[in-house]
Amino acid sequence: MLKLEGINKIFNEGTPDEKVALNNINLHLKPGDFVTVIGSNGAGKSTMMNMISGVLKPDVGKVWIDGKDVTHLPEYKRSHYIGRVFQDPMAGTAPSMTIEENLAIAYARNANRSLRLGVNRQRRDFFRTSLEKLHLNLENRLNAKVGLLSGGERQALSLLMATFTQPAILLLDEHTAALDPSRAELITNLTKQLVEENHLTTLMVTHNMQQAIDLGNRLIMMDKGQIILEVDEVQKPNLTIPDLMAEFERIRGEKMNSDRALLG
Numbered sequence: 001m002l003k004l005e006g007i008n009k010i011f012n013e014g015t016p017d018e019k020v021a022l023n024n025i026n027l028h029l030k031p032g033d034f035v036t037v038i039g040s041n042g043a044g045k046s047t048m049m050n051m052i053s054g055v056l057k058p059d060v061g062k063v064w065i066d067g068k069d070v071t072h073l074p075e076y077k078r079s080h081y082i083g084r085v086f087q088d089p090m091a092g093t094a095p096s097m098t099i100e101e102n103l104a105i106a107y108a109r110n111a112n113r114s115l116r117l118g119v120n121r122q123r124r125d126f127f128r129t130s131l132e133k134l135h136l137n138l139e140n141r142l143n144a145k146v147g148l149l150s151g152g153e154r155q156a157l158s159l160l161m162a163t164f165t166q167p168a169i170l171l172l173d174e175h176t177a178a179l180d181p182s183r184a185e186l187i188t189n190l191t192k193q194l195v196e197e198n199h200l201t202t203l204m205v206t207h208n209m210q211q212a213i214d215l216g217n218r219l220i221m222m223d224k225g226q227i228i229l230e231v232d233e234v235q236k237p238n239l240t241i242p243d244l245m246a247e248f249e250r251i252r253g254e255k256m257n258s259d260r261a262l263l264g
């Protein structure tokens with residue numbers, strides 16, 4: 001479903017600012033896998049997500065989605081395969097448009113149709129039914145401008161827009177990190193529900209180790225541009241935060257230094 005093969009990425013190569021962001025990344029997600037990604041600051045998590053979505057191209061290596069080599073496919077063409085939710089609730093939606101118009105754009109884009117803002121009755125019913133799943137009463141506010149919604153409501157809408165057309169891959173990039181604890185919990189629960197309902201193959205970056213343990217069937221830990229630990233679906237149900245800290249120490253020979261992760 002998703003395969004990263006020998007991916008390398010160096011920024012500013014050959015200059016004093018040279019930075020190896022990804023160093024021989026290999027990762028294979030089977031259909032329905034939900035992989036959580038943890039790692040210290042600068043480990044390469046966002047670079048890996050950008051490589052999958054087509055924002056960045058690898059220096060070496062290949063990206064496969066649904067059996068197709070998409071390494072050189074530009075971001076706008078890959079968006080048919082990919083749903084993505086960012087940390088910033090303002091990033092995934094258009095504030096000056098209504099809820100219905102935002103949903104129509106996401107629907108048209110991911111369903112590979114021309115961008116049409118017109119909303120026929122059947123589609124409106126589909127939007128209403130989809131919004132009902134959020135339990136935020138947004139189905140009765142189809143004509144409200146998205147800029148008027150709270151951060152949590154916007155993030156729930158972004159999540160719905162990224163999932164309701166059943167993309168091949170769902171990318172979640174610290175998508176609960178900017179929300180207060182109760183809203184973060186709401187979005188975490190919705191994530192679980194929407195991923196399960198739509199059987200989505202998902203990659204989720206989080207700094208919250210407990211969230212990384214609670215969600216998904218597999219977990220990877222990154223450090224300095226490498227995947228240093230993979231926890232499979234047999235091991236993951238018994239995984240604890242102390243296990244992850246101990247594994248990091250065993251592999252790297254030093255203590256994990258990530259206050260954000262621990263606090264999360």
Ligand SMILES: Nc1ncnc2c1ncn2[C@@H]1O[C@H](COP(=O)(O)OP(=O)(O)OP(=O)(O)O)[C@@H](O)[C@H]1O
Pocket residue numbers: 011012019020021039040041042043044045046047048
């Ligand atoms: N466009 C860029 N130009 C130069 N260096 C970059 C660029 N993007 C990322 N880097 C560097 O590459 C490394 C990996 O960055 P990346 O953002 O992928 O890490 P991350 O794991 O997402 O970190 P964080 O958890 O802090 O967001 C970092 O050292 C970063 O400074």
